[in-house]
Amino acid sequence: MKEKVLIANRGEIALRIMNACTDLGLDYVVVYTEEDADSEHVRRSLDHQPHGKRAFRVASYTDPNDILAVADHAECTAIHPGYGFFSEDFRFARRVTVRDRPLTFIGPNWEVIKDLGDKINTKRVANSLSIPTIPGTDGPIYNEMEAEEYAEQLMADQKAQKIKNPSILVKAAAGGGGMGIEEVREVEQFRRVYRQVQNYAKRQFGDGGVLIEQCLRDYNHLEVQLVCSRHGERIHFGTRNCTIQSTGRQKRLEAAPGFDESCFAYVFNAQEVLDRIVDYSLKLAAHVRYDNVGTWEWIITRDGQPYLLEVNTRIQVENDVSARISHxxxxxxNLIREQIRLALGDRIGYSQSGIEFKGSSIEFRIIAEDTHRGFAPWIGTINQFDFPKHDWLAVYTHVPFDRPYVIPSEYDPNLALAIVWGDSMAEAKARGRQLLREITIAGENVAGAPISTNIPYLEAHLDKLLTF
Amino acid sequence: MNQDIDFDAILSKYRSDPFDYVHIHTRHTGRVRFKVTEGAQVKGAGGEWHHLPGSLLFVLYRERNPKPIYSSTFGEVSALRRELEGNFVEANEKVMTIKHPLTKREIIESILRKVLSNFNAPERAKYFFAMDIQARIDKFGPRAVTIQPGDEVFTMSLMKRDIPVYYSGEPGIIHSIYFKPGISVGHGEPLIGVCPPGRLPFIQKIISRVKAEWE
Known part of the structure; x- marks a missing residue:
């Protein structure tokens, strides 16, 4: 039977999955909510298109009953969760695959997601393999007194190590994508912050558990891109550096490879550290029998000490940054294409030595936000939106170029991902600057104020890439 | 605020068409099976705590998970899309209309919306009362809670960020609440109706007048 994929996501990733399915000769349908009716991924899939109706309205992207009802109605054979939403929910992955009419979940096996999708369990498994992790709790805490005791202990440990300005992070255990994380510098502030994070966690994720960790300073945030198959094959697509993030720890600029000597005089052997985190990532992947694409997130301190942060058991927004330095x-x-192909049972078909890493790439997340006001989201209507065309540039966006588009307030105001690449980091940066100058964007909000975007912020931070 | 309200004009509007036309949409996807026909009388949720469901309107069938949809209001089924029977429907598809006779309380609420000081949603977002306000409402009821300009009254949940919303308007008690926590409210739609202390007698007058004149 020919495979048919239900794309359970929105925005640019829905479009990238649609294109990957087309490339692989697979049929697909998309789901959407009322608020996303004007999104490009929906417009291209409505019933007036030659291929017939491919877009179905659901109550929410996180309503499994709605999504599975559409999958059954449209006779889909697989579900691609994209990133966010259900992509790292092992219960959803299990439900998709274990049912009267089983479907293929395009992602790792649900048991693997259970092992690694939960950052608490990941920490436990990593510790058991002697893979370094950040000092802190290895389970969610629900009790304020217990949490405070832990916080006091972590602060005391840092003072004992003579760490300047010690602090801790309070994180929503069920959170992700940088949401629900607050820093505490004085133990006296702890209870207030703990309650704030717990409240946020309950409201956004339905679980009030929090994690407490030592806050590391002066570090770089790196990622290792792995691709694994259901036949026990595991390869990597190098490293990325995503240190430049918003105050809410959302990535804004990301580059590959993870370090580049032209950007900074590292006090450690950069290539050695990159090789080490790749080896650690492959070791953990082998231990849990990882079987699809995934990203291993690392913190590297200024002196070159790596700590495993978490594993994203899904395709990541930035997957194409790795692809653009790989040949x-x-x-x-195309890592999304690889992901689908491998989930449907293919073998990888090439080995690690068949991948040549060459050059550098940078991704810009173009977002409607006010970077001077804590990256506050901007809501309004986009009237003009256009990108230049270059053979060193890829742009992914759900915002139409040919008509006005109202940014729905229900979702993040991400407008586009733009990836540039070149033979060196210097060339990639120069092309990045050119791109930022050539973007056309205009819009206004209900008060008539012009659109705010992070483009000036991206330009100002280009030189900080891969530095400490 | 003009306190010389033209009661006769307002009441005659409600007398000429004392109904609300409630359009029922599917909240989810699934195969629809109607349990009522056009012209059927339906009732809303009942019981002291609204714990008894209203009339069963239709069921959405999904894998091992049928979703019964009950009427939340009483009235008559005035329109029904019979062509959908047994078919797959998407979420938010209009399936029927209930002609609901307005009650005295609903008419009073509708008039009050026009005379109270409404505090409107600054953005399309989900709203929650601020922790302190919610605690006071839980303990004493909304009409015992007085708010002043500058008070943090709401938490606006916008694009997964919590943003405090400060009250601006006349000081007064929270007389009416128009939003449900966690459900999106459109830009400019009222969140609460605030009654300044000096306007309470006027509000009382409206309520008494409607109660006396409305059968």
Whole structure:
């Protein structure tokens, strides 16, 4: 039977999955909410299109009953969760695959997601393999007194190590994507912050558990891109650096490879550290029998000490940053295509030595936000939106170029991902600057104020890439 | 605020068409099976705590998970899309209309919306009362809670960020609440109706007048 994929996501990732399905000769349908009716991924899939109706309205992207009802009605055979929403929910992955009419979950096996999708369990498994992790709790805390005792202990440990300005992070255990994380510098502030994070966690994630960790300073945030198959094959697509993030720890600029000597005089052997985190990532992947694409997130301190942060058991927004420095038979791979192919049971079909890493790439997340007001989201209507065309540039966006688009307030105001690449980091940066100058964007909010975007912020931070 | 309200004009509007036309949409996807026909009388949720469901309007069938949809209001089914029977429907598809006779309380609420000082949603977002206000409402009831300009009254949940919303308007008690926590409210829609202390007698007058004149 021909495979048909239900794309359970929105925005640019829905479009990238649609294109990957088309490339692989697979049929697909998309779901959407009322608020997203004007999104490009919906417009291209409505019933007036030659291929017929491919878009179905659901109550929410996180309503499994609605999504599965559409999958059954449209006779889909697989579900691609994209990133966010259900992508790291092992219960959803299990439900999709274990039912009267089983579907293929395009992602790792649900048991693997259970093992690694939960950052608390990941920490426990990593510790058991002697993979370094950040000092802190290895389970969610629900009790304020217990949490405070832990916080006091972590602060005392840092003072004992003579760490300047010690502090801790209070995180929503069920959170992700940088949401629900607050820093505490004085133990006296702890209870207030703990309650704030717990409240947020209950409201946003339905679980009030929090994690407490030592707050590391002066570090870089790196990622290792792995691709694994259901046949026990595991390869990597190098490292990325995503240190430049908003105050809410959302990534804004990301580059590959993870370190580049032209950007900073590291006090450690950069290549050695990159090789070490790749090896650690492959070791953990082998231990849990990882079987699809995934990203291993690392913190590297200024002196080159790596700590495993978490594993994202899904395709990541930035997957194409890795793809643009990778060459297989002279071509950039498409990791979303690889992900779908491997989930449907294919073998990888090439080995690690068949991947050549060459050059550098940078991704810009173009967002409607006010970077001077804590990255506050901007809501309004976009009237003009356009990008230049270059053979060193890829742009992914759900915002239409040919008509006005109202940014729905229910979702993040991400407008586009733009990836540039070049033979060196210097060339990639120069092309990045050119791109930022050439973007056309105009819009206004209900008060008539013009659109705020993070483009000036991105330009100002280009030189900080891969530095400490 | 003009306190010389033209009661006769307002009441005659309600007398000429004392109904609300409630359009029922599917909240979810699934195969629809109607349990009522056009012209059927339906009732809303009942019981002291509204714990008894209203009339069963239709069921959405999904894998091992049928979703019964009950009427939340009483009235008559005035329109029904019979062509959908047994078919797959998407979420938010209009399936029927209930002609609901307005009650005295609903008419009073509707008039009060026009005379109270409404505090409107600054953005389309989900709203929650601020922790302190919610605690006071839980303990004493909304009409015992007085708010002043500058008070943090709401938490606006916008694009997964919690943003405090400060009250601006006349000081007064929270007389009416128009939003449900966690449900999106459109930009400019009222969140609460605030009654300044000096306007309480006027509000009382409206309530008494409607109660006396409305059968």
């Amino acid at each position: 297989i038979d002279g071509q950039h791979p």
